[in-house]
Amino acid sequence: MRSVVTGAAGFIGSxxxxxxxxxxxxxxxxxNLSTGHRRFLERALEHPGFTFREEDLFDPRALDGVxxxxxxxxxxxxxxxxxxxxxxxxxxxxxxxxVTWNVLEAMRHAGVKRITFTSTGSVYGEAPVIPTPELCxxxxxxxxxxxxxxxxxxxxxAYAEGYGMRAxxxxxVSVLGQRYTHGHVFDFVHQLRSNPExxxxxxxGKQRKSYLHISDxxxxxxxxxxxxRSGAVEIYNVGxxxxxxxxxxxxxxxxxxxxxxxxxxxxxxxxxVGDNPFIFLxxxxxxxxxxxxRVSIREGVRLTVSFLLEHPWVFDVHRKKS
Amino acid sequence: MRSVVTGAAGFIGSxxxxxxxxxxxxxxxxxNLSTGHRRFLERALEHPGFTFREEDLFDPRALDGVxxxxxxxxxxxxxxxxxxxxxxxxxxxxxxxxVTWNVLEAMRHAGVKRITFTSTGSVYGEAPVIPTPELCxxxxxxxxxxxxxxxxxxxxxAYAEGYGMRAxxxxxVSVLGQRYTHGHVFDFVHQLRSNPExxxxxxxGKQRKSYLHISDxxxxxxxxxxxxRSGAVEIYNVGxxxxxxxxxxxxxxxxxxxxxxxxxxxxxxxxxVGDNPFIFLxxxxxxxxxxxxRVSIREGVRLTVSFLLEHPWVFDVHRKKS
Numbered sequence: 001m002r003s004v005v006t007g008a009a010g011f012i013g014s015x016x017x018x019x020x021x022x023x024x025x026x027x028x029x030x031x032n033l034s035t036g037h038r039r040f041l042e043r044a045l046e047h048p049g050f051t052f053r054e055e056d057l058f059d060p061r062a063l064d065g066v067x068x069x070x071x072x073x074x075x076x077x078x079x080x081x082x083x084x085x086x087x088x089x090x091x092x093x094x095x096x097x098x099v100t101w102n103v104l105e106a107m108r109h110a111g112v113k114r115i116t117f118t119s120t121g122s123v124y125g126e127a128p129v130i131p132t133p134e135l136c137x138x139x140x141x142x143x144x145x146x147x148x149x150x151x152x153x154x155x156x157x158a159y160a161e162g163y164g165m166r167a168x169x170x171x172x173v174s175v176l177g178q179r180y181t182h183g184h185v186f187d188f189v190h191q192l193r194s195n196p197e198x199x200x201x202x203x204x205g206k207q208r209k210s211y212l213h214i215s216d217x218x219x220x221x222x223x224x225x226x227x228x229r230s231g232a233v234e235i236y237n238v239g240x241x242x243x244x245x246x247x248x249x250x251x252x253x254x255x256x257x258x259x260x261x262x263x264x265x266x267x268x269x270x271x272x273v274g275d276n277p278f279i280f281l282x283x284x285x286x287x288x289x290x291x292x293x294r295v296s297i298r299e300g301v302r303l304t305v306s307f308l309l310e311h312p313w314v315f316d317v318h319r320k321k322s
Numbered sequence: 323m324r325s326v327v328t329g330a331a332g333f334i335g336s337x338x339x340x341x342x343x344x345x346x347x348x349x350x351x352x353x354n355l356s357t358g359h360r361r362f363l364e365r366a367l368e369h370p371g372f373t374f375r376e377e378d379l380f381d382p383r384a385l386d387g388v389x390x391x392x393x394x395x396x397x398x399x400x401x402x403x404x405x406x407x408x409x410x411x412x413x414x415x416x417x418x419x420x421v422t423w424n425v426l427e428a429m430r431h432a433g434v435k436r437i438t439f440t441s442t443g444s445v446y447g448e449a450p451v452i453p454t455p456e457l458c459x460x461x462x463x464x465x466x467x468x469x470x471x472x473x474x475x476x477x478x479x480a481y482a483e484g485y486g487m488r489a490x491x492x493x494x495v496s497v498l499g500q501r502y503t504h505g506h507v508f509d510f511v512h513q514l515r516s517n518p519e520x521x522x523x524x525x526x527g528k529q530r531k532s533y534l535h536i537s538d539x540x541x542x543x544x545x546x547x548x549x550x551r552s553g554a555v556e557i558y559n560v561g562x563x564x565x566x567x568x569x570x571x572x573x574x575x576x577x578x579x580x581x582x583x584x585x586x587x588x589x590x591x592x593x594x595v596g597d598n599p600f601i602f603l604x605x606x607x608x609x610x611x612x613x614x615x616r617v618s619i620r621e622g623v624r625l626t627v628s629f630l631l632e633h634p635w636v637f638d639v640h641r642k643k644s
Contacts, residue, residue, distance in 0.1 A: 086484045089430075093423050097473060101415050108411075125479070135450075135459035140555045141479035151419060151473030157447070157463035162408045233462045 002026045002070050006057060006103060007077035008044075009036025011179045012118065012214065016074060017044045019218045025049065028066055031077065032056040037317065040179050057099040060106075067110035072225060074116045075103050078149070080182070082122065085144035096148035097155070104159045115160075116168045116225055119153050121237065121279040122146035123171060131282035134171070134235050153235075160232040167232065168224050173239035173279055176304040177214030177295075181318050184209065184246060185301055188253050189308045190315050196259040202266045205247040208278045210239050213295035213303065223291045237281035240293045249301050256305040324348045324392050328379060328425060329399035330366075331358025333501045334440065334536065338396060339366045341540045347371065350388055353399065354378040359639065362501050379421040382428075389432035394547060396438045397425050400471070402504070404444065407466035418470035419477070426481045437482075438490045438547055441475050443559065443601040444468035445493060453604035456493070456557050475557075482554040489554065490546050495561035495601055498626040499536030499617075503640050506531065506568060507623055510575050511630045512637050518581040524588045527569040530600045532561050535617035535625065545613045559603035562615045571623050578627040 003020055007013040008029025013036065020027045026049045029041060033054055044050045055062035057077050067073070079095035100117070107115065123146050124132045125139040141147040153169050160167040176185055191199050220238050247263075254260060295303070308314065325342055329335040330351025335358065342349050348371045351363060355376055366372040377384035379399055389395070401417035422439070429437060445468050446454045447461040463469040475491050482489040498507055513521055542560050569585075576582060617625070630636065 085480070089423075089427065089481070093420070093477070097419065098415070101411075105411065137457035138460050140483075140557070141476040142483045144477070144480045144484065147473075147476030147480035150476045151469075154463040154469030154472045155415070155466070158407070158466045158469035159411070161462075161464045162466065235462070 001072065003072045003074060004028045004030060004066060004070050005074045005076060006030045007036065008052065009033055009038060009040050010076060010080075011040075011181055012175060012217065013076045014040035014044070014179055015177075015214050015218050016076065016221060017041065017050065019222060021047045021049050023222060027051070028053060028070070030055050030057065030062070030066065035080070035181070057102055058094055060102045063103065063106035063110075067106055067112050070110065070112050072114040072116065073103060073107055073112055074221065075100065076118050078118070079145070082143060082145040089144050092144040092148035096145070097151040100152035101155050104155060107165065108159065108163050113165050114225075115156060115165060116221060117152065117156055117170065119149045119169050119171045120146060121171050121173050121239070121281050123150040123153065124279070130278060131280045132237070133282040134237055134285055157233045165232065166229070167234070169233065169235045170221065170224070170238045171235065171281065172217070173210045173212050173281055175212050175214055175217050176300050178303070178307045180214070180304050180307065181314050184249060185253060185304050186308065186318070188250055189257070189305055192253070192257055192259055192261060193312075193315070195261075196257070197261055198264065199250070199261040200264050200266065201246060201250070203246065203268055204265050205245065205250070205263070207246045207269065208243045208280065209246060209249065210243040210280045211249075211297050211300055212238065212240055212293060213300035216240075216293040216295055220286065220291055224289070227289055236286045237283045238286060239281040239283050240297065241283065242297050243278075243280055244297050249297070252298050252301045253305055256302050323394065325394045325396060326350045326352060326388060326392050327396045327398060328352045329358065330374065331355055331360060331362050332398065332402075333362075333503055334497060334539065335398045336362035336366070336501055337499070337536050337540050338398065338543060339363065339372065341544060343369045343371050345544060349373070350375060350392070352377050352379065352384070352388065357402070357503070379424055380416055382424045385425065385428035385432075389428055389434050392432065392434050394436040394438065395425060395429055395434055396543065397422065398440050400440070401467070404465060404467040411466050414466040414470035418467070419473040422474035423477050426477060429487065430481065430485050435487050436547075437478060437487060438543060439474065439478050439492065441471045441491050441493045442468060443493050443495050443561070443603050445472040445475065446601070452600060453602045454559070455604040456559055456607055479555045487554065488551070489556070491555065491557040492543065492546070492560045493557065493603065494539070495532045495534055495603055497534050497536055497539050498622050500625070500629045502536070502626050502629065503636050506571060507575060507626050508630065508640070510572055511579070511627055514575070514579055514581055514583060515634075515637070517583075518579070519583055520586065521572065521583040522586050522588065523568060523572070525568065525590055526587050527567065527572070527585070529568050529591065530565045530602065531568060531571065532565040532602050533571075533619050533622055534560065534562055534615060535622035538562075538615040538617055542608065542613055545611065549611055558608045559605045560608060561603040561605050562619060563605065564619050565600075565602055566619050571619070574620050574623040575627055578624055
């Protein structure tokens with residue numbers, strides 16, 4: 001199997017690359033290194049089955065010469081900065097929607113037929129049904145991130161139906177684990193490293209969150225890529241049946257760091273405009289394919305804190321970039 | 323009221339401009355004249371309340387200086403060529419999705435808060451529920467046109483929620499009437515004018531279609547623009563409770579033209595790849611606002627044939643362009 005992973009130097013991308021190489025895929029990783037890190041690919045770069053291409057997929061020619069003989073494109077490249085969408089609305093449109101279109105066009109021209117796309121539970125906006133099934137009533141978009149990912153899903157569906165591709169669309173909850181570089185756990189650990197005495201929480205701390213561990217998510221991607229299926233487009237929610245509050249995950253973090261900070265709260269039921277108080281997905285469809293997550297949320301948070309403590313450079317890099 | 327109509331020289335746009343001027347709006351019409359016609363604006367151009375701007379909205383600066391003091395943008399500009407999407411996939415992305423983003427950005431910078439957007443029943447793909455309500459289960463896109471319009475809807479929702487705009491999204495069935503320039507009725511009349519002896523029908527003629535008359539649609543736009551409402555985004559299906567088969571609408575056309583052609587059929591249950599065998603919308607939500615269509619489908623087809631016969635130049639222009 002010859003696979004291309006876009007966003008290969010990112011959190012999820014680099015973990016997927018490692019796993020595909022273990023599974024004997026030949027892998028071409030593509031990344032513009034805007035938020036990804038060459039260091040995340042250290043292991044992959046030593047593997048003979050791996051090639052890295054530093055390309056910006058917003059350039060429609062970025063994949064020229066890359067897709068020959070490729071069986072499967074795992075399209076993970078994206079602007080994943082959900083919170084800051086309203087500050088730079090062009091980024092979501094360009095990096096999530098137009099880039100996806102560029103990837104689809106390149107696949108069409110090269111005759112590549114299989115695509116896996118990492119979408120988001122944010123496409124459900126403020127879902128009227130929780131846990132939210134894939135066939136939830138048609139939602140209103142509440143974030144540019146969700147809107148741009150939904151747009152990408154639509155393009156992928158239309159290409160799959162129109163040009164005979166097969167697409168797997170994965171609507172994700174938040175993922176954490178090794179190489180995780182943004183989100184609640186990152187922010188909390190970052191704050192507590194510089195000041196273990198007090199911590200400021202966006203919202204009221206009661207926001208519920210459902211986190212999947214990276215090893216489970218990458219496992220789900222490979223599992224679904226191998227699955228026999230008939231339809232042009234299959235959409236799966238990918239999450240766990242568990243959830244925690246922001247406060248509970250903070251408990252685990254404090255425990256792991258062995259600190260007891262005073263907590264202050266910004267208040268309100270959400271962290272920022274467009275934040276969704278609770279993304280919790282109904283994963284019955286995925287479970288029916290005989291897949292289940294193995295890592296609990298608490299264990300996932302713990303593993304993430306360990307990773308961050310062992311790789312403190314990610315704080316420097318990501319604080320500088322943001 | 324000061325309004326901007328994008329796609330002002332098109333079929334729906336030019337009819338909306340006329341109606342807004344009658345309702346004493348000051349109107350700026352914007353169109354790149356790629357498929358629209360200056361002739362459709364003949365009456366408007368004589369009106370002191372009307373200004374025309376020939377601009378291509380794919381240029382992000384097209385609306386510079388246009389939106390000052392504007393209360394409401396009616397965003398109708400689009401690539402409406404549903405059938406040919408697979409031949410030039412870039413067109414839908416650019417003209418429907420990116421152009422909508424450009425309009426939203428221009429509105430944000432100018433502080434314009436109201437937008438009405440003409441979307442399409444095609445966003446439901448092959449809907450699992452017919453008649454299809456706005457809260458139909460989340461669909462898979464089957465055409466680039468539908469995908470690009472859904473993407474635009476998502477952007478509009480996210481902008482409305484994020485930047486405090488109010489948006490009205492109208493999911494349309496096919497519209498016909500004066501200045502109609504593409505679709506079944508156009509094709510049939512065109513064929514029968516050159517050869518009244520025989521007619522070739524795409525599909526099996528049993529495809530059901532629901533057509534709204536332009537006067538009803540433009541009436542619905544104005545009715546909804548005046549409505550008191552609270553939410554940032556309101557989505558309405560706009561159609562009739564009637565439907566006809568392609569064969570039945572051909573009966574009306576033949577009757578109006580006074581011809582009795584031999585009919586041949588391409589066969590199959592749809593006209594082209596991505597064609598939807600039946601778009602029929604549940605318009606309960608719109609009806610609850612005390613709006614109802616006045617023109618029956620048969621009457622609408624009849625009025626359309628009359629328009630085409632009185633304005634044969636549209637055949638020359640639209641055949642040349644396509």
